[in-house]
Amino acid sequence: MLAYLIRRLFAAAVMLVVIVMVVFSIFFLIPKWAGVDIATSFVGKQADPSSVKAVAEKLGLNDPIYAQVWEFFKGIFVGRTYSAGGDVTNCSAPCFGYSFRSEQAIWPVLTDRFPVTLGLALGAAVLWLIFGLAAGVLSALKRGTLWDRGAMVVALAGVSLPIYFTGLLSLAVFSYGLGWLDAQYVPLEDSFTGWLGGMILPWITLAFLYAAMYARITRATMMEILGEDYIRTARAKGLRESVVIRKHAMRSTMTPILTMLGMDLGALIGGAILTETTFSLPGLGQAVLNAIKNQDLPVILGVTLITSLAVLIANLVVDVLYAVIDPRVRLA
Amino acid sequence: MTTQRTSGRRKQALAAAAVVAALLTTAACGGGDSDNGGSKNGAAGFDAANNKVAQASEAKKGGELKFASAQDADSWDTTRGYYGFMWNFSRYYSRQLVTNATEPGKAGAGVTPDLATGLAKVSDDGKTYTYTLRDGITWEDGKPITSKDIKYGIERVWAQDVLSGGPTYLKEVLDPKGEYQGPYKDKSKDKLGLKAIETPDDKTIVFKLPKANSDFEEMLALTSASPVRQDKDTKSKYGLHPFSSGPYKFQSYSPGKDLVLVRNTEWKQESDPIRKAYPDKISIKFFSNANDLDARLIAGDYDLDLAQTGMSPQGRTTALKQHKGNLDNPVSGYIRYAVFPQSVKPFDNEHCRKAVIYGADHVSLQTARGGPVAGGDIGTNMLPPSVPGSEGQKYDPYEMAGANKNGNVAKAKEELKACGKPNGFKTTIAVRNNKPVEVATAESLQASLKKVGITVDIDQYDGAQTPGIIGSPSNVKKKGYGIIIMGWGPDFPSVQGYGLPLWHSDYILDSGNNNYALIKDKTIDGLFDDYVNTLDDAGKEKIATEINHKVMEGGYYLPFVFEKFLNWRSSRLANVYTTDGYSGMYDFVNLGLKSTK
Numbered sequence: 001m002l003a004y005l006i007r008r009l010f011a012a013a014v015m016l017v018v019i020v021m022v023v024f025s026i027f028f029l030i031p032k033w034a035g036v037d038i039a040t041s042f043v044g045k046q047a048d049p050s051s052v053k054a055v056a057e058k059l060g061l062n063d064p065i066y067a068q069v070w071e072f073f074k075g076i077f078v079g080r081t082y083s084a085g086g087d088v089t090n091c092s093a094p095c096f097g098y099s100f101r102s103e104q105a106i107w108p109v110l111t112d113r114f115p116v117t118l119g120l121a122l123g124a125a126v127l128w129l130i131f132g133l134a135a136g137v138l139s140a141l142k143r144g145t146l147w148d149r150g151a152m153v154v155a156l157a158g159v160s161l162p163i164y165f166t167g168l169l170s171l172a173v174f175s176y177g178l179g180w181l182d183a184q185y186v187p188l189e190d191s192f193t194g195w196l197g198g199m200i201l202p203w204i205t206l207a208f209l210y211a212a213m214y215a216r217i218t219r220a221t222m223m224e225i226l227g228e229d230y231i232r233t234a235r236a237k238g239l240r241e242s243v244v245i246r247k248h249a250m251r252s253t254m255t256p257i258l259t260m261l262g263m264d265l266g267a268l269i270g271g272a273i274l275t276e277t278t279f280s281l282p283g284l285g286q287a288v289l290n291a292i293k294n295q296d297l298p299v300i301l302g303v304t305l306i307t308s309l310a311v312l313i314a315n316l317v318v319d320v321l322y323a324v325i326d327p328r329v330r331l332a
Numbered sequence: 333m334t335t336q337r338t339s340g341r342r343k344q345a346l347a348a349a350a351v352v353a354a355l356l357t358t359a360a361c362g363g364g365d366s367d368n369g370g371s372k373n374g375a376a377g378f379d380a381a382n383n384k385v386a387q388a389s390e391a392k393k394g395g396e397l398k399f400a401s402a403q404d405a406d407s408w409d410t411t412r413g414y415y416g417f418m419w420n421f422s423r424y425y426s427r428q429l430v431t432n433a434t435e436p437g438k439a440g441a442g443v444t445p446d447l448a449t450g451l452a453k454v455s456d457d458g459k460t461y462t463y464t465l466r467d468g469i470t471w472e473d474g475k476p477i478t479s480k481d482i483k484y485g486i487e488r489v490w491a492q493d494v495l496s497g498g499p500t501y502l503k504e505v506l507d508p509k510g511e512y513q514g515p516y517k518d519k520s521k522d523k524l525g526l527k528a529i530e531t532p533d534d535k536t537i538v539f540k541l542p543k544a545n546s547d548f549e550e551m552l553a554l555t556s557a558s559p560v561r562q563d564k565d566t567k568s569k570y571g572l573h574p575f576s577s578g579p580y581k582f583q584s585y586s587p588g589k590d591l592v593l594v595r596n597t598e599w600k601q602e603s604d605p606i607r608k609a610y611p612d613k614i615s616i617k618f619f620s621n622a623n624d625l626d627a628r629l630i631a632g633d634y635d636l637d638l639a640q641t642g643m644s645p646q647g648r649t650t651a652l653k654q655h656k657g658n659l660d661n662p663v664s665g666y667i668r669y670a671v672f673p674q675s676v677k678p679f680d681n682e683h684c685r686k687a688v689i690y691g692a693d694h695v696s697l698q699t700a701r702g703g704p705v706a707g708g709d710i711g712t713n714m715l716p717p718s719v720p721g722s723e724g725q726k727y728d729p730y731e732m733a734g735a736n737k738n739g740n741v742a743k744a745k746e747e748l749k750a751c752g753k754p755n756g757f758k759t760t761i762a763v764r765n766n767k768p769v770e771v772a773t774a775e776s777l778q779a780s781l782k783k784v785g786i787t788v789d790i791d792q793y794d795g796a797q798t799p800g801i802i803g804s805p806s807n808v809k810k811k812g813y814g815i816i817i818m819g820w821g822p823d824f825p826s827v828q829g830y831g832l833p834l835w836h837s838d839y840i841l842d843s844g845n846n847n848y849a850l851i852k853d854k855t856i857d858g859l860f861d862d863y864v865n866t867l868d869d870a871g872k873e874k875i876a877t878e879i880n881h882k883v884m885e886g887g888y889y890l891p892f893v894f895e896k897f898l899n900w901r902s903s904r905l906a907n908v909y910t911t912d913g914y915s916g917m918y919d920f921v922n923l924g925l926k927s928t929k
Contacts, residue, residue, distance in 0.1 A: 031797065040800040040843045052843065054493030085493030086516030087567040102587035103407075103569045112586070168623065176627045184633070280619040282589045289620065290588055293766065295797065 008319070012312040017073075019308045020301065024069055027297045028061070038295075050085075058084040058100060059297075072097065072301070096305065097298030099291075106302040109287065114306070117283035119188065119195075120202055120275065121268035125261065127207035128214055133257070135211070136218020137245070140226065151215060158212025167205045167278035174201060185281050202279045206272060210264060214257065221253045228252075254325055262318030266311030374903040374926065375657035381901055381908040381918065382660040383437030391906035391924025397611040400629060401638035402622045404588050409571030410558035411488040412497040416821065417638050419555045420914040423607070423921040424593055424614060425576040426558040429463050429482060429537070430549055432913030434606045434922050440911030441718060441825040443553050446606060447477060447577075451549065458544035458867050461552075465535045468603035472576040472596045477559050479537040480522070483529045485560035490514035490526070494568055499823055501551045505541060516567065523562060545864040546872060550824040579609035591616040610907070610924030623647065626900070630655060635902040635925075640917040642897035648706055651900060659898050665718040665915030666821040666895040667711050668701060668770075670777065671848045672888055675805060676759070676814040683751030685887040686730075688815065691744035693780035694732045697892045700772040706898050707769075710737060711891030713884050714834075718912040719825050720869065721876025724894070729884050732891070744784040756785025759814030762802055764795030770817050773892060777815070788815070799844045808848070816848050819895070821915050827876035828863060835883055836860050849888035856882050 031038050039056040055061075060068050071080065075095035082089045082098055091098045096106040135155065139148040175183040183201045186194030225231065226249055234244045269284075276285035284303050291299035376386035405418040410426045413419060423431065431446040433439055445451055447469055452461040469477040488495055489503050491514035503510075506528040515523045524531070530538040541548060551557065564575035573582050579601075580593035593614040601609065616638055619625040626647025628634050637643070641664075643651060651659055670688070678684040694710050701707030712728035715721060725733050736743065748754055763774040771792060778788040791811065793801045802808055802816050822830035833839045837852040856879060863875045883889065897916065901908050906926045911919040 031800070038797075038800065040803060051492040051496030055496060085491060085514075087494040089568065100568075102404075103572060104587060171624065171627070176631055184628075277620040278624070280621050280624055282586075286620045287588065 005316075005320075008316050012309075012316070015312060016305060016308055019304060020072065021069055023301050023304050024065060024072075027295075027300070028065060028068070054084040055100065058082055096302040099296050099298050101291075101294050101296045101299075106298050109299065110284065110302050110306055113282060113284050113287050115188070116185065116281055117269060117272065117276070117285060119199060120206065120272055120281060120283060121265055123199055123203040124206035124210065124268070124272075125265055127203055128210035129261070131207065132211035132214025133218050135215040137222055137250070137253075139215065139219040140222035141245070143223065148219075152219070155212040155215045158208045159216070161209075163205055163209060163274040164278050166208055167202075167275060170201050170205055171279070183279060185279070198279075198281075202275050202281060205278070206268075206275050214260070217256060217260065218253060221256055222249060225249050225252045251325060255322065258318050258321055258325065262314040263311065266314030267307065269307070269310040269314075375655065376901070376908070378656045379660055380657075381436075382662045382910050385436055385907060385909040386901075387906040387908065387926070389906075390926045391608070391610050392926065392928055393610055393924075394612050394928035395610075395925040396613040396615060397923055397925060398634045399614070399616040399636060399638040400619060400625050400634035401616055402619050402625055403639055404618055405571075406497055407571035408574055408582075408585070408591075409495065409498075410485065410555045410560065410574060411491075411495045412571055413555055414498055416915050416917065417640055420640075420917050420920045421616075421638065422555045422558070423578060424580040425574055425578045425582065425596075426555060427469070427477075427577045427604070428553060428555070428557045428559075429465075430553045431606065432553055432911065434911075434919055436909035436911060436919075438718070438912050440909075440913035440919060442913075443549050444606060446604070447482070447559070452539075452552075454867075456540075458546065458548075458865070459541045461539040461541070461548060463537050465537070466603055468600045469577070470598045470600065470603070471561060471564075472581045472598055474598040475561075476534070477577055478534040479531040480524060480534065481559035481561050482537055482557075483524055483526065483531050484515060484562050484565075485558050486529065486556075487512070487515045487518075487524065487526050488560055488565070489556050491516050491567075495570075498556045499554055501554070501823070502557060505543075505545045505548060505551060506539065508542060515562075515565075543864070544867075545828075546867050547824065547826050547828045547864070550826060550829060554824065579604065579607050580614055588618050590618060606921070608907070608922045608924065610922070612928075626651070629900045629902065630658075632902060632904070635905055635923075636918060637900060640897065640899055640914075642702075642706060643900060645702075645706075647900075648898050651898070652705075658901055658903060660901060660910060660918075661705060661896055661898055662910040662916035663708070663717050664821065664895040664897050665716045665825075665912065666819050667714060667716055668708075668773070668819040668892040668895055669711065669714070669817075670761070670773075670890040670892070671816050671818060672890075673805070673808050673813060673816065673848055674850045674888075675809040676812055678751060678753055678757055679759075679814050681751040682887050683747045684753060684757065687744045687747035687751060687753075687784065688777075688781060688786065689730050689732075689887055689890045690736060690740045690747055691781050691784035691786060692777055692890055693739040694737045694892075696738075696776045696780060697773055700776040701769055701893050701895075705896065708893035708896035709733070711893045713880055714831070714889050714891055715827065715876065715880040716822060716830060717894055718915065719822055719827060719830050719876065721827055721873040721880065723877065723880075727877075727880070727884075729881075739780050739783070741784055748785065756787065758787045758789075760789045760791050760812050761815040761817060762791050762793055762808070762811070762813040763817045764798060765792035766795035774817055777817075777890075802848060803844045803846070804842065805840065805845055805850060806842070818848065820846075825912055826872070827879050828860065831879060831883070832860060835879065849886075851883070851886065851888055853882065853886065 039052045039061055060071060075091065077093055079093040080091045080095045089098060091105045094107050098105050135151045139151045142148050171183055174180050181201055182197050185198040188195040231244060231248055234248050273285035273289055276283045277289055287299055288303040380386040405413055406415050407413045410422055413422060427446050429446060429448040430443045430451060433442040433444040447465055448463040449466050452463055454461055465479060471477060486502055489500060490512050494516060512526045518525045528540050559577055561575055572585060576596045579596055579599040581596040583592040583594045585591045595612055622644040623646050626643050629637065630651060672679040672685045674680045698707055698710050709725060710733040712725050712732045717724045728734055730736060748756060761774045763770050774790045778790060781788050820834060833846040835847065835851050835856050837857050839847045840850055859875055859879045863872060866872050866875060904925050904927065906924045907922055908918055910916050
């Protein structure tokens with residue numbers, strides 16, 4: 001088990017290095033090849049040559065790409081100091097870079113925005129697991145009935161409709177129209193009820209999409225498992241149907257669901273860009289979108305790393321949980 | 333397969349129709365307004381605050397003035413900010429020797445004393461400006477604002493290597509040779525080594541210009557001329573919490589999330605002739621969804637849009653239909669245009685440039701910009717209506733708003749013949765990919781030029797990299813960008829504040845260039861030289877008109893519109909007016925609320 005974990009962690013670290021290098025290349029090498037002066041983009045309307053030079057110096061644009069990558073990784077462990085023109089900025093460890101647009105270290109920005117995204121992802125996950133699994137199981141058990149068909153039509157709609165559509169629709173109806181929900185984000189520490197009121201529509205919108213996918217996967221898996229020999233054996237032994245479903249069928253159904261959950265949660269923790277943009281939630285997704293608009297590479301890099309890390313950790317946790325859910329799986 | 337696809341499309345169309353219906357139904361809940369004469373909800377009426385003051389007597393002291401915005405400022409540091417709304421908003425927490433008058437319309441573009449007791453005493457043939465400071469002017473900690481604080485604040489403009497982004501006019505006028513290195517590299521003990529500014533005592537400040545510049549006082553009214561106290565200067569991080577000299581101070585600021593200003597209790601009303609300081613608190617909430625922002629404005633959750641660049645198409649439609657009394661339709665001061673770099677053949681030939689101007693369908697371009705209300709009047713020349721010397725649509729050398737408004741194919745073909753391309757030519761339009769309206773204008777231009785035989789490709793480039801892509805003349809030439817779509821507004825309302833970077837040959841830069849047409853015209857350069865030496869307003873206006881004529885005669889530009897916006901004003905607002913001092917925005921600094929709740 002320990003050896004397995006060490007191997008996976010090592011692979012995760014290698015993957016993170018590769019991701020950082022790819023992101024660096026996209027933002028630094030490609031513009032260079034296209035003949036675009038990146039430093040000029042950071043300076044205002046009246047670009048002064050000294051400011052262009054200083055920005056290049058501060059961002060380390062004159063250094064070779066490997067040196068920039070190395071400085072970035074070093075900063076995570078020992079911090080960094082940026083200096084140009086008599087202005088010295090310290091970025092203490094863990095330094096995930098420094099935004100020259102907002103003059104802020106990236107790590108505090110990420111930690112400030114992370115709870116918003118985490119709250120959104122976890123709240124939505126609870127909803128989509130409850131409704132997605134319930135709808136999927138019921139549909140499998142009542143195959144061909146009106147319930148099954150109705151649930152699958154709703155699920156199809158959920159999968160097909162993009163979030164900016166359902167999000168705007170829910171805002172138009174429940175917030176601007178009926179006025180039932182304010183749908184404006186309030187930090188949890190300011191007011192629990194305010195936070196809850198602001199999160200309900202984003203949760204429902206996000207959960208609608210995912211619940212639909214989970215319902216369809218649950219239904220398909222459950223139907224396949226219900227035809228397995230061991231289910232027939234369990235029934236032949238005289239076990240109650242609820243026990244057969246709960247203890248035998250559900251356990252096997254959960255394996256692919258858990259895999260999906262790991263991947264989805266990991267990706268959402270890196271920022272649910274569309275949901276956060278639609279509802280103006282100040283999370284990581286909104287931060288990365290603003291950063292892309294403003295060419296704020298350090299923020300993009302920071303959020304990309306957090307997303308990658310979240311996906312890798314979620315996958316690791318899922319792999320470990322396999323063994324708990326399904327004793328047939330042994331970690332090798 | 334085909335049937336299924338059709339059915340899918342039908343489903344999508346039905347779904348879209350349902351959303352539109354829902355949006356319209358819900359939007360209709362707010363109740364209607366009359367066109368002009370105010371409304372049941374207390375709105376002053378359509379255009380009631382456009383160039384005139386609306387509901388001035390209803391402003392009460394107290395309450396929270398709520399701004400909403402889809403974008404944060406480039407910086408709240410007075411030296412670094414360049415966005416128009418930042419300059420407007422910064423008057424809450426920063427003062428200058430002189431500032432824009434707090435008057436509606438054209439009068440708002442005039443300069444009035446702020447920290448100084450009066451306008452400058454100008455001597456030495458316009459090369460010396462002397463100011464005396466008022467009594468009772470203080471920082472947020474109660475310490476007096478001195479002439480040295482003002483000098484230090486202005487010196488920061490020289491530190492472009494640390495504080496990039498803001499306007500650099502003062503640096504160019506006071507130190508054209510670039511001898512001073514800025515306060516952070518200043519070897520003198522007090523860091524006040526800039527020779528062009530003298531502070532004989534704490535109440536007097538003297539500016540000594542190497543060469544006269546008739547717009548110098550306009551430059552001192554810019555936010556970048558604000559005082560900064562040396563012991564409070566956090567250099568590149570100053571924009572996160574500027575130290576206040578105005579009636580409000582920063583309480584909290586989280587970039588991209590929110591900003592809250594509260595009263596600066598050390599500020600004294602009697603020391604400030606222009607600021608009324610009605611609200612107790614001023615807040616900005618930043619949104620990432622422009623439609624959500626507009627819906628919140630309409631719902632009354634916020635009072636006005638900080639950016640003041642008009643509502644989104646969806647919000648605009650709802651507001652015009654249901655809440656017209658809450659809208660103003662000011663001229664923004666911006667001109668949207670196409671410009672022809674002379675380095676790209678055949679645009680080195682004047683006749684080829686004019687063929688494009690005549691071939692364009694100006695009504696279609698105006699429609700692509702949003703039409704006469706949301707887009708603006710057809711642009712007929714390159715001087716914005718808010719700039720002294722402008723003749724507006726009266727000067728229309730190519731009859732763009734007259735006989736040729738739908739394009740003149742015959743005249744365009746004549747020009748093509750004269751430029752040696754009777755069968756037309758091929759070129760590329762460069763347009764920012766993050767501005768859908770600009771892409772729409774490019775497509776409109778492409779369609780109309782096809783009729784005269786000019787084939788156009790559209791290259792949508794990364795808008796965030798504008799200065800590095802179209803601001804690099806070598807890149808423009810390499811890419812063959814014969815037509816660039818852009819827009820420009822005045823930094824201060826004068827031909828210098830608008831046109832100098834666009835038309836003067838000294839402003840052709842290797843990167844960050846704005847003279848995209850690469851105009852090297854000795855007559856135009858000479859007129860700018862005459863302008864800075866002309867001290868009387870009538871003479872300045874005459875030269876501004878002449879410069880505009882020269883630019884238009886050269887056929888370097890195809891103006892699309894004199895831009896207009898539709899801006900929202902909540903029914904809670906009082907003492908509201910648009911001002912040419914801030915390009916048709918509401919004058920933020922004296923906004924009040926009718927009720928303090």
